[in-house]
Amino acid sequence: VGRSAPGRYATERSNAIEAYGRAIDHARVDRDHVFLLGHSLGSDSIAGIYSRYEAVAPPSGVIFFDSTVGERMSLDVKAPLLIVNPNKDPDDRYTFGEFVVESRSVAPGGKLETSLVLIDDAEPGLLAPMVQGDEKLELHPRAIAATIEWLRKRHAGSAATDGARLESPRSGASFATSERPRPTADTARFDDTPLLASDHPARFE
Secondary structure, three states, X not given: OOOOOOOOOOOHHHHHHHHHHHHHHOOOOOOOOOEEEEEOHHHHHHHHOHHHHHHHOOOOEEEEEOOOOOHHHHOOOOOOEEEEEEOOOHHHHHHHHHXXXXXXXOOOXXXXXXXXXXXXXXXXXXXXXXXXXXXXXXXXXXXXXXXXXXXXXXXXXXXXXXXOOOOXXXXXXXXXXXXXXXXXXXXXXXXXXXXOOOOOOEEEO
């Protein structure tokens, strides 16, 4: 493990491609529903070699936490993209957020589906203490909630496209299958469940 091909030194990116290929080939993995997730510089790594992931098997979607991917490089990611960024630094909101959404909406060859979530109280890295005052960190709970909501919507949409009948969700889970109203303001605010709209970012308070 650690080489993408014989005779090549292991790198972070070659390891990632090899891990992706092994996951895709695993008997218990549905290769039609595999997503990539990059955190911070990991988002840059995914965008930088996205075509290599696509050559193995096109991902169903890509998620960037605290993205470092700008407008031009984001166009290389052809799959639906969810960006979840903290909202403290203007670069997080604009350079790696709203400008990316706008660029992908007018991408050569057609609009690339993009959703943006900005989290007001999140620190850089989207990390938060597991317990108040604790030194142990975890991903911000609202980043996780936004990702789960986005994945549920993609799962529901995929099932509908395949002509599959959506069964009633198990207790504690709910799938949003009906279209929700789009926010009218430049930045929308939501209380609990994020409304992910491709044209406007959702922001939590």
